[in-house]
Amino acid sequence: MAYLLTILLCVAADQAVKYYVVTHLALYESAPLLPGVVELYYIQNTGGGFSILTDHTWLLAALTAVLMAGIAAMLVKKVFPHPAAMWTLTAVLGGGLGNLIDRVRLGYVVDMFNLQFMNYPVFNVADILVVCGTIGFAAYYVLLHDKLEAKKGEGHDKPAGGA
Numbered sequence: 700m701a702y703l704l705t706i707l708l709c710v711a712a713d714q715a716v717k718y719y720v721v722t723h724l725a726l727y728e729s730a731p732l733l734p735g736v737v738e739l740y741y742i743q744n745t746g747g748g749f750s751i752l753t754d755h756t757w758l759l760a761a762l763t764a765v766l767m768a769g770i771a772a773m774l775v776k777k778v779f780p781h782p783a784a785m786w787t788l789t790a791v792l793g794g795g796l797g798n799l800i801d802r803v804r805l806g807y808v809v810d811m812f813n814l815q816f817m818n819y820p821v822f823n824v825a826d827i828l829v830v831c832g833t834i835g836f837a838a839y840y841v842l843l844h845d846k847l848e849a850k851k852g853e854g855h856d857k858p859a860g861g862a
Contacts (some may be wrong), residue, residue: 702774702789709793713824714800717809729813740813742821749820760802767795769811779839780849781824787835801825 720741724730729740746753770792772778774785801808810821 701786705786705789706793706796706834709790709825709828710797710800713794713797713828716811716824717797717801720811723811724811732812738813738815739811740821742810743805743807744810744821745808750825752858756802756806760799763795763802767792767799770795779844781839781843783839783843784836787832787839790828790832791836792832794825794832797825798823821851 720739724739724741726741726743728740732739742752744750745756747759753758770788773786774792777785779785779788796810808823808825810823811827812823812827813821
C-alpha cells in the first residue's frame with residue numbers, strides 16, 4: 700500500500716509542478732528558481748529524453764505504457780522483493796506515469812527545469828524520478844541482488860530439523 704501511495708504522490712507532484720508552469724509562464728518564458736543554478740523554463744517536448752524520437756509522441760506513449768505495465772507487474776509480483784528495489788522501481792513507475800499522462804493528454808511532455816551552469820536538456824519532475832529510480836535500481840542490482848540471492852540459496856541447503 701505504501702508503494703501505491705508513493706506512486707500516486709510522485710504523479711501528483713509531477714503534474715502539480717507542470718500545472719504551475721503552464722499557468723504561470725508562457726511557452727518559452729523563464730523565471731528564476733535558484734539564480735545562476737536552475738530556472739523554470741517552459742517548453743513542450745514531443746520527444747523522449749534528450750529529445751530523441753521528436754514528433755513520435757504516440758510511439759513513445761506506447762513504449763512507455765508497455766514499460767510501465769512491466770514495472771507495475773514486477774512490483775505486484777515482488778520480483779525484486781528487497782525494499783531498495785521496490786522503492787527505486789516505485790520512483791521509475793511514478794515518473795513514467797507522469798510523463799505518460801502528458802503524452803496521452805497533451806501530445807507532448809511539459810519540461811521546465813533548465814540548468815544555468817551547464818548545457819543540459821530541460822527536464823521535469825518525472826524525469827528526475829525516472830533517472831534517480833533507474834540509477835538506484837541499477838546500483839541495487841549490481842551491488843546487492845546477487846549477494847541477497849546467494850544468501851537465499853544458502854538457507855535452502857541446510858537440512859530441516861536439528862541434529
